[in-house]
Amino acid sequence: MFQQAVDRLVALGNDGLTVLAPIIVSNEDHRFIVLEQLREGVFKSGTVLLEPVSRNTAPAVTLAALAALEDNTDPILVITPADQIVSDLPAFTISMQRAVKEASTGTVVIFGVVPDRPETGYGYIKTKGNEEADIGFMVDRFIEKPDAPTAQSYLEEGGYYWNAGIFVLKASVWIAALKRFRKDIAEASMRAWSKRTDDHQFVRPALEEFAAIPAESVDYAVMERCPNSEFSIRMLPLVAGWSDLGAWDAVWNVLPKDLHGNTHLGDVLTSSSRNTLVHATNRLVALVGVENLVVIETADAVLVASKSHSQNVKAIVDQLKAKKREELTLHRKVHRPWGWYDTIDEGLRFKVKRIQVKPKASLSLQKHHHRAEHWIVVKGIAEITCEDKTIQLLENQSTFIPLGKMHRLTNPGTTPLEIIEVQSGNYLGEDDIVRFEDSYGR
Numbered sequence: 001m002f003q004q005a006v007d008r009l010v011a012l013g014n015d016g017l018t019v020l021a022p023i024i025v026s027n028e029d030h031r032f033i034v035l036e037q038l039r040e041g042v043f044k045s046g047t048v049l050l051e052p053v054s055r056n057t058a059p060a061v062t063l064a065a066l067a068a069l070e071d072n073t074d075p076i077l078v079i080t081p082a083d084q085i086v087s088d089l090p091a092f093t094i095s096m097q098r099a100v101k102e103a104s105t106g107t108v109v110i111f112g113v114v115p116d117r118p119e120t121g122y123g124y125i126k127t128k129g130n131e132e133a134d135i136g137f138m139v140d141r142f143i144e145k146p147d148a149p150t151a152q153s154y155l156e157e158g159g160y161y162w163n164a165g166i167f168v169l170k171a172s173v174w175i176a177a178l179k180r181f182r183k184d185i186a187e188a189s190m191r192a193w194s195k196r197t198d199d200h201q202f203v204r205p206a207l208e209e210f211a212a213i214p215a216e217s218v219d220y221a222v223m224e225r226c227p228n229s230e231f232s233i234r235m236l237p238l239v240a241g242w243s244d245l246g247a248w249d250a251v252w253n254v255l256p257k258d259l260h261g262n263t264h265l266g267d268v269l270t271s272s273s274r275n276t277l278v279h280a281t282n283r284l285v286a287l288v289g290v291e292n293l294v295v296i297e298t299a300d301a302v303l304v305a306s307k308s309h310s311q312n313v314k315a316i317v318d319q320l321k322a323k324k325r326e327e328l329t330l331h332r333k334v335h336r337p338w339g340w341y342d343t344i345d346e347g348l349r350f351k352v353k354r355i356q357v358k359p360k361a362s363l364s365l366q367k368h369h370h371r372a373e374h375w376i377v378v379k380g381i382a383e384i385t386c387e388d389k390t391i392q393l394l395e396n397q398s399t400f401i402p403l404g405k406m407h408r409l410t411n412p413g414t415t416p417l418e419i420i421e422v423q424s425g426n427y428l429g430e431d432d433i434v435r436f437e438d439s440y441g442r
Helices: 003-009 010-015 026-040 057-071 087-104 147-155 170-179 183-194 207-209 250-254 307-322
Strands: 021-027 047-051 076-079 084-086 108-113 124-132 134-144 160-170 197-199 202-204 233-237 242-244 263-265 268-271 279-281 284-289 292-299 302-306 331-335 339-347 350-357 364-366 371-379 382-386 389-392 398-401 407-410 418-425 435-436
Touching: 003 084, 021 026, 021 057, 026 331, 047 057, 047 371, 057 076, 057 170, 057 183, 076 087, 076 124, 076 170, 084 160, 087 108, 087 160, 087 233, 108 124, 108 134, 124 233, 147 160, 147 202, 170 183, 183 207, 183 364, 183 407, 197 339, 242 250, 250 279, 250 292, 250 307, 263 268, 268 279, 279 284, 279 418, 292 307, 302 307, 350 407, 382 398, 389 398
Parallel strands: 021 047, 047 202, 108 233, 263 279, 268 284, 279 292
Antiparallel strands: 076 160, 084 242, 108 160, 124 134, 124 160, 134 233, 197 202, 292 302, 331 339, 339 350, 350 418, 364 407, 364 435, 371 398, 371 418, 382 389, 382 407
């Protein structure tokens, strides 16, 4: 979905528009997977702004606007989340081209989707008057996620649209509107931006200053205040097979189903079950005599929820935070700029990892104070440096890295390298790494 969100903007260039490389706002934990996903897409690269802590979407958009204004131009920003799908790309492109044209005049353009059910998980936009050619509807007001009876009344009354969360406006207009409505967020964001650091592909706002920014959404900070203000705001209807996949019931809605309404991905067996979604990634999942369930199986955890309550996963996240559970931040598979590692097993004084290194990539030159490592090559060619000796290992060959010895793992080949690493020692945390050289500036 992230790749699709980035790549579907490329088609705007077919109308003679210049589409610049994307600006991605993400958090530290996702920085390497963002780079990898960009490389696999159309653009190959872009500016990656890393939030040191979460402050909601208004500060995130402000960082992007400030980055866009760095080259002394005033580009039009297409602000879009990464958790949406659009099934009709030509229709989306036409609507987006209309939005860009209107935004070039200084108007704030938002997208609304005609509701087809009383959805309580989306915000709504109330329009006023009739749609005008090319410039859409005037906006009366915004409504946050309503209860079921209210959502049903919106559906029956008409004139209400789901807020698609896609905004198009000039970078300068965003900054001006934020200064007008939330001067505190604007000034705090600019302080954090002024003390930013560049780290190869990443741009980091200052931690202390960014953490002081009030957390607020784009809608609350600016969009909901634009109607009846000096800022012109218009809503364009989006009829392009749009869906916000912010919850698992929305995923079930857009996927193909069998005759009993089931959508199953992975190794799944079922009997006498209806309207279920199962996403199995590591093992067999079996359902017997159940209805309207969501079952998400991963290497880290298993989620079982009623489809009607899938919006409430945040309650479990809150419990993880309260109990300080490591599942909140630690995952078996971790992406790095050189590839990834998957923690297969661990116990007292040992840990086993499966490691994949991309072609021509290399880990840092490093040593550990508390652990030794055994490496077994299972795929590809490994070039291994240990102190002043460098060797090459092929499939089924192995080596031992003693505790405290400086070492490096490199893939000199043209295909991915995979090894099994067995760590042993009295402390096996990821912070037991002393780096001497690193191609990625860590």
